[in-house]
Amino acid sequence: MPSHPLFSDHTISLSATLAATIGLEEAVLLTVLNDAARLQSQPQARLNNDILRQQLPFWDDVTIRRVLRSLTDKGLLRIQGPMFPDAGGIIFHFGDEAATPASRPATTPQPARSQSGTPTSAQPAPARPAPMPQKWQPAEDTLQRLEQHGVPRAFSCAQLDAFVLQGQEQGSNRNDWNTRFFRHVKNQWVYTQNDASRFRREQERTAFNPVQDEARPITGDWRPSPDAHQILSRAGIDPQFIDDAVPEFILYWSERGDVFKTWNSKFIQHVRQQWARYTAAVEHSPMPVRIDAQWQPAEDCYDILKMGHIPRDFASSLVPEFVLYWRDSNQVHNSWNSRFLQYVKQQWGKRLAQKDQPTGEANGQQTGAQPGYTTAQASVHRLSDTSWAK
Structure with a gap:
């Protein structure tokens, strides 16, 4: 039977057992290096960078370097000299440490003995697995x-x-x-x-x-690029969490007055740090429960909101209506702290947006009152807006 027409160039013979033991990427690269070492007689094999790229056309330099690092970390390979692609090629050897644990002969440890023949104290046992x-x-x-x-x-x-x-x-x-x-x-x-x-x-x-590369201050209508949003979403961050972080990010850098040309990079770093602290600080109950009438947010919630430059008194003022809404809806959730954080950050974002709008009788607010947070009409509007609860 003739071979498939797509198999017209060099193929890599891969061991399924090796791939299952050390990983697929590591097995592919180790197979290529092993084939190259077989053609050389010296203890240390040499391989040109261009030849290595030709053998692995489906990887870029970053991937090749990463997999090489993985092989050296696992003790399966030793690199002499600069790492790929810092030099024209790599010098490598496998050594005794490259043998897998399954290929090494099993030996039974014997207790050490003193000159008189009596056993001495044994070596300390390895640490037991623990949570x-x-x-x-x-x-x-x-x-x-x-x-x-x-x-x-x-x-x-x-x-x-x-x-x-x-x-x-x-x-x-x-x-x-x-x-x-x-x-x-x-x-x-x-x-x-x-x-x-x-x-x-x-x-x-x-x-x-050229003007696009100039450093400039952040503006009130700034939004993260689709690439930045995609990178954060691919890292497992909730899209709603990303959108809620935009107003506080703009407020912080607007008050500082700094100028940069990498606002998307700074936003990615900011959201990653906030998400790590958020996921580490918010406690999740193993069983969903109904909110208690006397519920109060944990101190960790206020700490997270403080990092987002949201005042504590503003968050505290939203607790009664938050509890009232969820008591009336009679729903259960694993983490009321998480729900409260989402609600506060959304209300804070709306408040920042209202600061740029004129206040007065035309907006249904009394002159001199805090926009959107003092009148009965504004309170009813906030309670009827349940988009944050989805």
Whole structure:
């Protein structure tokens, strides 16, 4: 039977067992490097960057570098000299450490004995698997190892809240939390670099007018680009949370008066930090419950709102009508704190929008009153607006 017409060039023979053991991407790259090493007799194999790109035309340089890092982190490969593509090629060898645990002979540890022949104290047993502690912190050598891989310490610490929350929600018992944190931060760092490269290429492609590249202050009608919105949504952030963060972001930078040409990048960083703190701070009940008549938001809610420059007294003034609405609707939810945060941020955004409108009798408000928040008509309008509850 003739082969498929699409198979007209070089194919990579991949081991299914190897892919299931170390990962598909790692297995593909390790197979290519192994085939190249077989053709060379010296202990350290050499491979030109252009040849490596020809063998892997479906990957860009960022992906090849990331998978190479993954192989070295797992102890399956050793790179001598600069990492790809910092030099014209890579020098590598597999070494004894490249053997997988399944291929190494099993040995039974024997107790050490003193000169008199009596057994000495055995080595301490490895740590038993345990759940993620409430205030877990990574080891210092883990942070230093990330810095050696080019990840700033500040970036690693910024990923801690999301990692701890994920570990606690999974409820797994493990003894390798530092290893999992290392992999988590490395993956986030790769995503960040890819997003930054994409923005840079997009700016270079669309910068036909030199004026567009000039730094400028933020305006009241500024909105994040569709690419920025897509990047945040792909990171698992609620689209409503992204939209609610726009007014406070504009207010903060308007008051500062700074000028930048990368407002979308700053907005992505701002929303990611706010989302990490939000998901780490808001408690979720395992069972949905009806709101209590004496319900009050947790202190963590006020802390999150404070980071968004929303006054505490403004949020507190919305508690009675929030409780009244949900008591009357007789609905149940897992987290009333989360619902309250969404409601306050939406009302604050409407308040910021009303500041730019003239006040007076034409708007149904008394002169000198706080816009939209003092008259009975405004209160009825707010209670009838339930778009935030969806």
